[in-house]
Amino acid sequence: MGQTLIYGILNGALYGIIALGIALVFGVMRYLNIAHGSLIILGAYGSLILFRLGIDPFASIPVLMIILFLIGTILFKSFFSHFIGFSEGNKIKNSLLIAFGLMLVIDNLATLIWTGDERCITPSYSGISFEVFNVRIPVIGLAGGLLALILIFILHLFFTLTYFGKSVRAVSQDHEAASLMGVDINLTYLISFAISVSLASIPSVLIGLQAFSPTVGIRWFNKGVIVVMLAGLGNIYGVFTAGLFLGILEAISVYFFGAPYREVTGLAVFVLVLILFPQGLFGRKGG
């Protein structure tokens, strides 16, 4: 049981990081980026290429971050900047459709370039784990958890201390008022979107170290969106907590129902939450 919980927590941290990227665009601009999972898988292939060139997966994160930031900028400029002024419902619907097309494009492009085979990055330390109090902890999972904590700390500093972080929060609360106070909404949207895409680099590497193929992106997106809906909007700690919650919930369900229903548990909880608590479990209203 303790072992199950540890795996749940480590997986949950990964879900939390995926969800942060989705929550950033959804919270600030009400864009629902279904292609986020596919971008993560794209990053995983990038990390695989760098690994074959002899770069350690964890060292490749900064490189991937920059590349994905640029990709995010290009995607926003070419596809996602056309409906900034729409109403909330229309923004969700349009962004979702565009991202849906984008997801198909990225997935099939990846299949064309790298074939549909399952890949995995295997550095020398990939199977190593150590034992504490009768519980085995895998090194890579632990590194992922630590990365998640560091990431949340940095994001927190970014949102509370920098001018740009404050403008992002202002826009997410009330974009009209923010623009009246002199915040450049277009720039804020652009940077938020690009940061969200560049945040995909960390789950890229962590998923790359497990296993991935071109079409699994949507499944990882689902994990992320479940967490975002559980957490509600406007609170990065809520997102991380909800991630851990989902991870532990899945682990417990594996313990009782067996591994095949792991994904079903999360999805079923998600549907229930959407019906019963439209504002999310840990969410505040608005903001």
Add this chain to the structure above:
Amino acid sequence: MRINFKNILLIISLIVFLVFLPVMIKSEYLINLSLMFFLYVTLAESWNLLGGFTGQISLGHSAFFGMGALITRFIWLGKIPILLALVGGGISSALLAGMVGVPCLRMRSAYFPIGTLALALIAEITVGNILPVPGSLSREYILEYDIYSRYYLALSVAVFTVLVIYLVVYSRTGMAIIAIREDEGAAAALGVKTFGYKVLSLMISSFLAGMGGGIFAYQYVSYYYNSPFELSWAFLPTLTTFIGGLGTIVGPIVGSMCFLALSEIFAISLGEVHVLIFGFTFILIVLFLPGGLISIAKQSRKRINIRGKKLFKHV
């Protein structure tokens, strides 16, 4: 599409042509291709009722398609005529929609696509776990297998689907659901029972999708039980309808035709190049051409008319 003499003549001659196609050309390849086309049209038209006319974009249509396939297959293999089995498959899909789709309609409408996507994934995984082996036909069923009966059944289901959609859309119900798409709040304020009509649209749409699934189950000798539940069956009608023309009756047919043509052109290449091209076209259409390919034809016809009138003036 207006009902006038020219259109009726066009439709009847098209149907007659499709009825006599297998008699005229004895090509199994062509018949299989047309079968696929009828299946795509059934699926896309049924999706269009919910997504195009009611404005509820669903990414979980595969759940209803798969449910129809599953139930039709079991009823049919229980020595019951395929027509009854098809209806049974359709009804089971509509029931599934009533049980799990209706709660999704209660969500805020912007979350409907994600909610239905989650349902489709749940269905795919669950069916894959319960029935992990491929289902094959027994010897006696294979001996009496005949592609022509499949062809005509698929054709009639496709025609039936288009007819049902037409009758629904040009009725009082159709006016109500289009009003919901345009402005749900305003429709409710004018006395339209929006939730009831959304449920009705969802159930008709799933019934037809279930019959499409039944065709799939009738056509294939052997397949994994969860393969009609795969997400690609949910993405396909979304793509073809948007590209052909959302909220029109001809649109999904045109979209399916283009999709099938592209997939045949790129059939030998690795991966799914046609989906890649369609995905990209889909983005462009959502951004720049919300009326789909149909609207190009309409515009050019209008332009030709205007030019014709100008010419006439000069003369």
